[in-house]
Amino acid sequence: MYRVLLVDDEPLARMGLRETFDWEGSGYRVVGEASNGRSALPWIERGEVDILITDIAMPVMDGMELMRQVRESFPSVKIILLSCHSDFAYVREGIRMGATDYLLKPTMQPTDLKEVLDKARSQAEEERRIRDLVEHREQVRRREELEKAFARLLLGEGTEESAAVEPPWLASGYRAVVAELDGAARLRSEEGGIYTEILMEELQESFYEEYGGEGIALRVGAEQLILVLKSTDGLERLQAKAAERGCTLTLGVSGPAAGAVDFRRAVREGREAARLRFYEGPGAVRPYRAEPGGGGAPQSGRGAKEPQEALLAALEAQTAGGRAEEAASLLDELAALWSEQRPSPAEVKRQARGLLAALRRPADAGSEAAERIEALQGMESLEEVRLLLQEALRSLQEPGEPAAVPEDAGLHRRIVSQALQYLGANYTRNISLQDVADHVAVSRNYFSELFKKVTGQNFIDHLIHLRLEHACGLLRTTTLRVYEVAELSGFNDVKYFSKAFKKVMKVSPADYREKRPSAGEEGT
Template identity: 30%
Template sequence: MYKVLLVDDEKIARMGLRATFDWEGNGFHVVGEAANGQKAMRWVENREVDILITDIAMPVMNGLELTRITKEFCPWAQVLLLSCHSDFEYVREGIRLGASDYMLKPTLNEDALKSLLICMRGRIDLEKRNLQILNEYREKEASQFKKPAEKNSKSVPPIPPEETLHERIVTQATSYIKLHYHKGISLQEVASHVSVSRNYFCEMFKRVTGQNFTHYLIELRINRAAELLTTSSLKVYEVAEQVGFNDVKHFSKQFKKCTGMSPAEYQGLYLKTK
């Protein structure tokens, strides 16, 4: 059972959350409810939280501060922020602090909640495995450090297992990107595909590839566009559409930024050298 904590200063909202979804029947257990972040701390500090569903605006301690503290005590936990109205400044801050997703209360229903929870469940399993591997590696390193060092030892340090895991996840992600780069693919979509949180994926992707997701995707699209410009009779706007750009002006700007030439100049240069 995945442990769920419900936090909202309105009792009727908490009652609605309980009634909206068949928690136990879907493998989730509601460990408790709280009217604000401060009252939720008993579960957070005891590390009894896998999923936190919290309102953003609450007295004493709001949902953003609760998110920050929850991620410190329970780094595997997934956080769903709730609000009565769109406030993207709060949402942006919540995502920065480690929230997994955001939902408007009026749009909350059983199907939408179930879809999010299933996705979160996969992320929790992966995050816990990552933490287990990391802890095992640290324990192994600590035990080796305590042993007397052999003289003139030239052994090569092993690759930390979390690095191997990160590389495998990023390889899965790049394979998915290469299959879907021509569509309106997003960072969240790719992170969900490999079952990790958006923030965790950003850090991992940059560490392994040396590029952030946006730069990687643009470079992939521009490389494919350059190939199409020199191997097909497609017009510039058609090439832009083929590689995932909806705006031909934006495509031209990015193409020139990467190659030093506009798409038309690049295509013309190739035709002259044929």
């Protein structure tokens, strides 16, 4: 409700204004009355006034001087002048100085007052909108400047640049928190890379909403944020924001750091702590522990690798000799050694790839082996890797099948071509990766890998681009509302549609429609 101050040296005039208009019902509240400009100023100085209605001719301080002082010191206050016919020269001067409008006291009606008040309110709302937009853009500019400086610092560059923009709170102490998106491979496969990017942008924005000006959030890769913050209070709320979006975050928290000089060390500690997800599970806040066996550096030197390499060689020998029970026992022993020594996830996966190659049957030249290798890359826990290797070992013990003819590139292209035809006819329907894989009679994981190999694009992202192209056509050629365009293009959520559209097209659906590009300009 907008607050109004009435200023007039005539008590009857003030009473008439107050009593003949439904202030509350019209969305306004009279906060006070004053008989001259000087007595009106305290209300304005206390920030209690949005709209000032003032007479021009008054003793002590007239309306023109009051207006001059208010415009100079409190420009957001809207001013409406009250005048008689003889004051019209002053009215013109007042309008020139920035008054919203004026009212003639002898002929003023309640409808006139409402019209002018609503005009003042509209001006105030528009100015506030512009002011908020300018302030937001300035915040974003400063934020991006900081992010770029610290991204360069992370690469070992720009020390002087980062010092120039270093926020004051950084010198007094901070923590680096590495936020890893859990289940990222599954999300990319099921929802697409565009969805994952939007999700990480939303989480980055949630961080800034939580920490305001005392935090920095860097996007690193597709599924990681590096957070720099003065206090770790509020990390649980950030995880809650992720849960609202149907995902979880593992947060690795560094030890104390101070100044830009400690930044790379703090990030390294945060990453080492976050890496414990591979051994201890996702979705937790994990502080860095420097002591051996803690969240510090894993044992990955040559001395640590030698027992692992020896077990790998023995396991491969048992597999080649057909000694399944001995091989299974050695696999359990290797998994226990990994768990104890905690090499990096990349090292575990390197060794696991070698084992998968050793465990592959000669007949298994196609989809099954490829699926396992593809699945291994996205695994986030040691238990997942162990189960995958156990599955490969069990499949080796099953009766052999006739050697398969290796799949050629022509067959791959035919499968994907058939899938693209199906997509072209059905992309506006609620179809999934599994639906298309069933249509071309291959497994879901194998089709996902094959589609990306042939087209160079994730299946879901390709589907989203098809839908966005269709949406562009509807926006150009129809007057359908945005939510109707989203629904007819295959999107169930108009909010996600708008974000995906802006992510790919670089403009909102409404702005795209307004610009109405020609067919040659619309590429996605």
